[in-house]
Amino acid sequence: MTTIKTKKFTDRLFENAQPIWEKSHMHPFVQEIGKGTLSEDKFIYYMKQDYVYLVDYSKLFAVGVQKSLDLKMMQNFSKTLNDTIHFEMDLHRSFAAEFGISHEELEATEPTPTNLAYTRYMLNVAQNGSLVELVSCLLPCAWDYWEIGKLLRAQYGDQMASNKYAKWIETYDSEEFAAGAKWLIELMDQLTEGKPERELAQIEKHFQMTSKYEYLFWEMNYSKEEWPI
Numbered sequence: 038m039t040t041i042k043t044k045k046f047t048d049r050l051f052e053n054a055q056p057i058w059e060k061s062h063m064h065p066f067v068q069e070i071g072k073g074t075l076s077e078d079k080f081i082y083y084m085k086q087d088y089v090y091l092v093d094y095s096k097l098f099a100v101g102v103q104k105s106l107d108l109k110m111m112q113n114f115s116k117t118l119n120d121t122i123h124f125e126m127d128l129h130r131s132f133a134a135e136f137g138i139s140h141e142e143l144e145a146t147e148p149t150p151t152n153l154a155y156t157r158y159m160l161n162v163a164q165n166g167s168l169v170e171l172v173s174c175l176l177p178c179a180w181d182y183w184e185i186g187k188l189l190r191a192q193y194g195d196q197m198a199s200n201k202y203a204k205w206i207e208t209y210d211s212e213e214f215a216a217g218a219k220w221l222i223e224l225m226d227q228l229t230e231g232k233p234e235r236e237l238a239q240i241e242k243h244f245q246m247t248s249k250y251e252y253l254f255w256e257m258n259y260s261k262e263e264w265p266i
């Protein structure tokens with residue numbers, strides 16, 4: 038008997054996002070983290086912007102708690118919220134301490150135009166859209182960082198001992214982050230089962246849009262974007 042493997046909705050999301058994700062993977066900011074050659078001023082800029090990004094991104098998990106369909110889902114959203122504000126942001130706090138930047142300074146960072154547009158897009162969908170639309174905004178961030186962690190380890194794993202950003206790569210290539218991304222992938226497949234194409238297309242639109250914002254975030258860090266006035 039032959040078994041036919043049906044394509045999951047997340048396979049479609051993954052395949053259609055590849056042109057955008059590949060641009061992120063090849064971006065000099067990402068590649069230079071991998072090689073350890075990224076200038077410290079760009080990395081500090083990123084840590085500060087990402088810190089305030091994560092404050093808003095975490096609120097999406099809180100909305101996820103509110104919109105959960107059962108207790109297990111609620112536990113998963115609240116665990117990820119907790120992990121992000123404690124463990125993931127500890128990475129930023131410890132890198133900042135290394136570079137002489139306090140928690141207060143991190144927290145007082147004013148988000149740049151790209152950062153603000155990205156988080157406002159997601160928060161708007163989270164607050165006015167359905168649970169699955171919320172998940173479609175969360176997913177590219179978690180999934181593509183996991184992809185980037187694996188990619189940089191594969192490309193530059195042998196140079197890790199001398200890479201000052203090794204802790205960053207190790208964090209996103211870790212089992213914990215893989216588990217978080219896998220949970221969101223499964224949740225997306227579960228929530229889209231049997232949904233009509235009209236709804237799937239809307240979900241894919243958010244997925245593509247937040248993937249594009251992920252790319253723009255790398256670009257923003259590399260050019261150290263500022264408000265013009």
Ligand SMILES: Cc1ncc(C[n+]2csc(CCO)c2C)c(N)n1
Nearest residue numbers: 087090117121178179182217218254
């Ligand atoms: C701009 C930006 N995008 C994605 C991440 C990565 N990230 C944010 S929360 C989380 C855990 C979700 O399960 C992960 C992997 C980041 N730090 N900054």
